[in-house]
Amino acid sequence: MAVYALTGFSLVSLLSFGYLSWDWMKPSLVADVATDPMEKSLPPAFTRPPHIIFILTDDQGYHDIGYHGSDIQTPTLDRLAAEGVKLENYYIQPICTPSRSQLITGRYQIHTGLQHSIIRPRQPNCLPLDQVTLPQKLQEAGYSTHMVGKWHLGFYKKECLPTRRGFDTFLGSLTGNVDYYTYDNCDGPGVCGYDLHEGEDVAWDQSGKYSTFLYAQRVSKILASRSPKEPIFIYVAFQAVHTPLQSPKEYIYRYRSMGNVARRKYAAMVTCMDEAVKNITWALKKYGYYDNSVIVFSTDNGGQTFSGGSNWPLRGRKGTYWEGGVRGIGFVHSPLIKRKRRTSWALVHITDWYPTLVSLARGNLSNVQGLDGYNVWPAISEGKESPRTEILHNIDPLYNHAKYGSLEDGFGIWNTAVQASIRVGEWKLLTGDPGYSDWIPPQTLTNFPGSWWNLERLTDGLRKSVWLFNITADPYERYDLSEQRPDVVRSLLMRLVHYNRTAIPVRYPAENPRAHPDFNGGAWGPWASEDDGEEWEGGREALKSRNKKKKKCKICKLRSFFRKLNTRLMSNRI
Numbered sequence: 001m002a003v004y005a006l007t008g009f010s011l012v013s014l015l016s017f018g019y020l021s022w023d024w025m026k027p028s029l030v031a032d033v034a035t036d037p038m039e040k041s042l043p044p045a046f047t048r049p050p051h052i053i054f055i056l057t058d059d060q061g062y063h064d065i066g067y068h069g070s071d072i073q074t075p076t077l078d079r080l081a082a083e084g085v086k087l088e089n090y091y092i093q094p095i096c097t098p099s100r101s102q103l104i105t106g107r108y109q110i111h112t113g114l115q116h117s118i119i120r121p122r123q124p125n126c127l128p129l130d131q132v133t134l135p136q137k138l139q140e141a142g143y144s145t146h147m148v149g150k151w152h153l154g155f156y157k158k159e160c161l162p163t164r165r166g167f168d169t170f171l172g173s174l175t176g177n178v179d180y181y182t183y184d185n186c187d188g189p190g191v192c193g194y195d196l197h198e199g200e201d202v203a204w205d206q207s208g209k210y211s212t213f214l215y216a217q218r219v220s221k222i223l224a225s226r227s228p229k230e231p232i233f234i235y236v237a238f239q240a241v242h243t244p245l246q247s248p249k250e251y252i253y254r255y256r257s258m259g260n261v262a263r264r265k266y267a268a269m270v271t272c273m274d275e276a277v278k279n280i281t282w283a284l285k286k287y288g289y290y291d292n293s294v295i296v297f298s299t300d301n302g303g304q305t306f307s308g309g310s311n312w313p314l315r316g317r318k319g320t321y322w323e324g325g326v327r328g329i330g331f332v333h334s335p336l337i338k339r340k341r342r343t344s345w346a347l348v349h350i351t352d353w354y355p356t357l358v359s360l361a362r363g364n365l366s367n368v369q370g371l372d373g374y375n376v377w378p379a380i381s382e383g384k385e386s387p388r389t390e391i392l393h394n395i396d397p398l399y400n401h402a403k404y405g406s407l408e409d410g411f412g413i414w415n416t417a418v419q420a421s422i423r424v425g426e427w428k429l430l431t432g433d434p435g436y437s438d439w440i441p442p443q444t445l446t447n448f449p450g451s452w453w454n455l456e457r458l459t460d461g462l463r464k465s466v467w468l469f470n471i472t473a474d475p476y477e478r479y480d481l482s483e484q485r486p487d488v489v490r491s492l493l494m495r496l497v498h499y500n501r502t503a504i505p506v507r508y509p510a511e512n513p514r515a516h517p518d519f520n521g522g523a524w525g526p527w528a529s530e531d532d533g534e535e536w537e538g539g540r541e542a543l544k545s546r547n548k549k550k551k552k553c554k555i556c557k558l559r560s561f562f563r564k565l566n567t568r569l570m571s572n573r574i
Contacts, residue, residue, distance in 0.1 A: 049141065049231040049361045050336055051293040053219075053280065054353070056103070056235070057273060057329075058096070058150060058242040059318060061303020063310040063442060064270055065329050070310070071442065072267045073254070076278040077331075080295065084333035085380050086343045091391050091423075092301055092350045094318060094325035094435070096152050096176055098394070099300040099350055100237070104153065104165070105131045106354025106373040108392050110499060113507035116398040119154045121175045121187040121524055122511035126154020127165065132368060134354050135166030138233045141363035144168050146222050148215045149237030152176050156515065158526045163199055171198050171218050173211075173239065175524055180211045180239065180246040185524060193517025193524040202523045210248060211239045212269070216276035220283040228288035231361065236280065240273040243307050247272055263442070266308025294334040294360060296353065301325060310442040315477040320435025321393050321421035323477055337381045346379040346386035356380075392499050393421035398506055402432045405465030414493040416465040422495055426472035429482075429492035431465055439476065468492070 064070050066078040067086070093099040097118040098109045104127065109115040112128055119125050127133070135145040147167040154160045155174040162170040173195045178185040183196035183206075196203045206214060219234055226232060251268035258264040277297075284290040302325040303309020305317040316322025330348065351373035358365055359375045372392075378384040396419045405417025410431070414420075419432035468482035468489050482489050514527045 051289045052233045052357055053295045054235050055297045056237045057299050059304050060241050060299045061309035061311045062314050062327055063312040072270045074274040076274045080333040081331040084331055087330035087348050088343050089345045090328050090330035090348045091326050092328035094301050094320055096300055100153055101127055102351045103353055104133045106351050106371040108372045110395055110503035113504050115394055116396050116506050116508045122515035124156045124509050124512050125507055126160030129159055133166045137358045137363050138361050139166055141361040143231045143233045145233045147235045148172055148218045150239050155526055156528050161200055177242050181208055183207055194522055195524040212272050212276050216279045219280050223283045223287045238273055241269040262308040291335055296332050298330045299328040305440045312441050313476055315439050316437055321430055322434055322437055326393055332380050339383045347388045348376050349391045352376045390424040395420040395500055402465040404463045405432055409465055410493055411490050413497055420496050422492055424492055426470050427488050428469045428471045430467040
């Protein structure tokens with residue numbers, strides 16, 4: 001794979017810092033670890049449906065794992081990945097709700113109406129109720145199903161809750177981000193509420209427990225309370241490492257030499273999460289599940305660079321369609337994998353887990369129509385070719401249209417002002433506004449020199465609405481080939497047109513004042529019933545008439561801080 005020199009700041013000098021010292025093509029940079037002796041006695045094929053543990057982390061950057069050359073310590077994840085299969089051509093979505101919806105449904109977000117932004121706490125919106133979810137299919141196959149962690153797929157009706165969408169048990173939060181200790185979440189000034197739920201009830205008694213520890217302990221408790229003779233599916237959606245940047249002090253102390261404070265706290269949270277995964281793996285072995293288990297690890301989107309995350313050497317960050325926003329960390333660890341200890345370059349997308357896991361569970365997919373995912377287990381376990389050849393990253397008709405895009409620029413078949421992105425084979429096309437496009441090295445130093453990427457940002461994309469990259473040869477998206485290969489641009493635009501014809505209308509309703517936590521005892525939770533419409537009169541006035549003292553919310557202050565920090569970074573072009 002070609003590696004190209006960086007403009008104004010040489011690749012060699014960056015290598016001296018260790019930022020590009022890992023090789024994209026090496027099968028492993030982690031030393032082989034002694035194989036568990038229990039693995040030697042395993043049968044060559046499945047004798048019964050495997051236990052499935054799906055671990056999803058929040059806002060963990062592509063660079064922020066040990067085997068990608070990170071300065072952050074992740075010994076457990078490194079070991080699990082080294083003994084399993086690393087997925088180095090693995091794609092997710094750029095923000096929370098879209099990735100989670102595609103995991104749970106196996107469908108692109110244009111096919112669920114969730115192609116714009118995220119589901120906000122006060123929106124009367126949730127994962128469409130006509131969708132048969134992954135846990136529901138696993139229940140049909142005889143699995144007990146459990147969810148621990150962040151939902152973020154809507155909750156305005158009880159029918160939207162995890163326990164109504166296929167999970168037997170649930171402990172976690174319903175909204176997008178909460179305080180790691182108090183579980184408070186503010187959706188604007190004065191709109192604050194508690195968000196930790198046990199099943200369909202508010203879990204007031206769990207306040208004060210650090211969520212990463214709490215969730216790992218819950219997984220251990222689930223495993224201890226059930227029999228390994230019966231198949232189990234546990235979806236562990238860690239809140240970590242999303243803001244607010246909070247971690248037990250002993251983890252922060254390990255990174256005291258880091259000059260960048262946000263990076264220091266973020267690193268502590270990643271290492272803490274790594275230890276939680278260690279505890280989960282230990283529980284699988286202790287209670288007899290491990291030998292017949294499949295552990296899938298995935299991030300949900302790219303890292304947020306102004307909150308300590310790093311996607312280096314990829315371009316962009318969370319919320320963008322550059323590789324830094326959509327290429328994820330992923331690996332599979334299982335004693336049942338036929339070809340272990342290797343790196344896979346098979347093309348895999350987060351929608352693929354639905355048919356892959358249902359097939360592993362010996363479930364029935366014949367009655368599920370319209371899946372966008374593929375069964376990629378043969379590619380993962382045996383090294384066979386991936387059945388996937390393309391990925392629709394998204395088409396978002398509501399996102400701000402690019403100023404310089406037009407139907408004319410799209411050969412009369414596509415308005416290039418519309419935000420969209422697609423990959424077909426080795427080619428990737430972006431139209432509209434793909435989002436923040438810098439290359440940002442890890443913020444390990446307080447004042448890392450940044451002139452080279454500022455220069456490129458100023459000279460790239462000022463009057464553009466179409467980009468084309470050969471991702472295989474140019475994974476860092478440094479060489480736009482849209483002008484040299486108009487034939488490829490036109491071909492990929494035709495694929496966008498094809499997908500757009502299959503899209504359903506966007507579901508993005510206005511916020512409803514009835515959702516205010518003050519109407520729900522101070523907690524976020526369902527507020528609508530089957531008989532309620534999406535509009536509720538008098539809610540705002542009723543709120544004004546209440547004489548309750550507004551709760552203070554640390555999250556609101558932190559959100560304000562990060563907004564100001566981002567503005568400052570943008571103004572300084574860092």
